[in-house]
Amino acid sequence: MTRRSIGYLGAAGLSGIIFGAGLSAARMTDPQKIWNFLDFAAIPHGGWDPSLAFVMAGGIAVAFFGLRLDRWLRLPAPLAGPAFIKTHRAKVDLPLILGAAIFGVGWGLSGFCPGPAIADLGLVPQNALLFVVAMVIGSWIAGRILDRAERLAAPATASAVAAPAQ
């Protein structure tokens, strides 16, 4: 293993650890906390918990700059990776809205989105594991359906769109 690949893999692991610590410190690992944010009808009664908005604001406050540093510092490539990889998609399309809508229903039902669910494997594994396994199966099935739909829609560009975005 080269020093470069150790840096690459080490940074990925470190990023995951910091990400998980952030979720846990903000108590986003607790579905109750998510429900109390999503319950906007509680605002007039004073029972609303805006924590999640503060988490997103804090994250964006750092990432807004962090995700631009490569351009500001004119980095030709990531410090240990081959290239900056970003989605090429720009248009708001039906799959984006439909997928986000389906995700929102599952998020509302469980109080789990992917990050906190996986983080909870370290805190309440017996509950989180069921959710995570179902989530991975759902993602795999949807991925197969998407691949097939894209191959049918545009056979010539199938290889170009097969790579996952973001």
Place this chain on the structure above:
Amino acid sequence: MHEFAPLSATVGGLLIGFAATILWLVNGRTAGISNIVGAIYPLRPGETLWRFLFLAGLPAGAWLGFVIAPSVLPGVPATLPAVSLTTPWLIGAGLLVGTGTRIGRGCTSGHGICGLSRLSVRSFAAVATFMATAALTVFIERHVL
């Protein structure tokens, strides 16, 4: 116990933003959890191990946060999250979250933190949509049924 804790929420958010910055500047990758999960399989050289390490870091970090945060930040309970959902409910919701994030190409981290930071129009549309359907779902559960 579940009260609004602005300081710990903000600190947690800053840590998440910092984690996304590391993954972008060192690896050139976007910290979108659902996409990192979704592309783990099929296994490809150079594309699987970093995803696995990042995802393994999440529960490890969550445990560290659980141990450290209550003693350094106000308002962080030292109790484990209480998950009170039945097995079919967890599986059904997991399937919806997995399917939806794959079709919509992102979740609260990829669209919510990274996409909004990049001022992506797609991410603004996705966040508005999943916030709306999630809030509607909770509204129906808590106030209609």
